[in-house]
Amino acid sequence: MRKELQTNLQYVDILNEWDPFRLTNGGYDTEIADTIQAIHELDDSNELAKRIQSIYEFSFEKIIPIEECLKIAKELLMIKENDACSI
Numbered sequence: 001m002r003k004e005l006q007t008n009l010q011y012v013d014i015l016n017e018w019d020p021f022r023l024t025n026g027g028y029d030t031e032i033a034d035t036i037q038a039i040h041e042l043d044d045s046n047e048l049a050k051r052i053q054s055i056y057e058f059s060f061e062k063i064i065p066i067e068e069c070l071k072i073a074k075e076l077l078m079i080k081e082n083d084a085c086s087i
Helices: 002-018 029-041 045-060 066-085
Strands: none
Touching: 002 029, 002 066, 029 045, 029 066, 045 066
């Protein structure tokens, strides 16, 4: 359980740093929670990128280019994969 919490905190750090709409004050709590849920459900970077894009679009009514979403999706899934390997 502790390892999972640590991994989730890594996801939070990466997603806060990402800041796709340049909010700078970390106004992404809901989106980060939804994205972490999606990471646990999905293993495919393309699927995760689409989900991330729709999560943020729903909240901000702006579309993040899929390439940006794919880049962050791959980064997040790499952490997930590394976490799974270290058990």
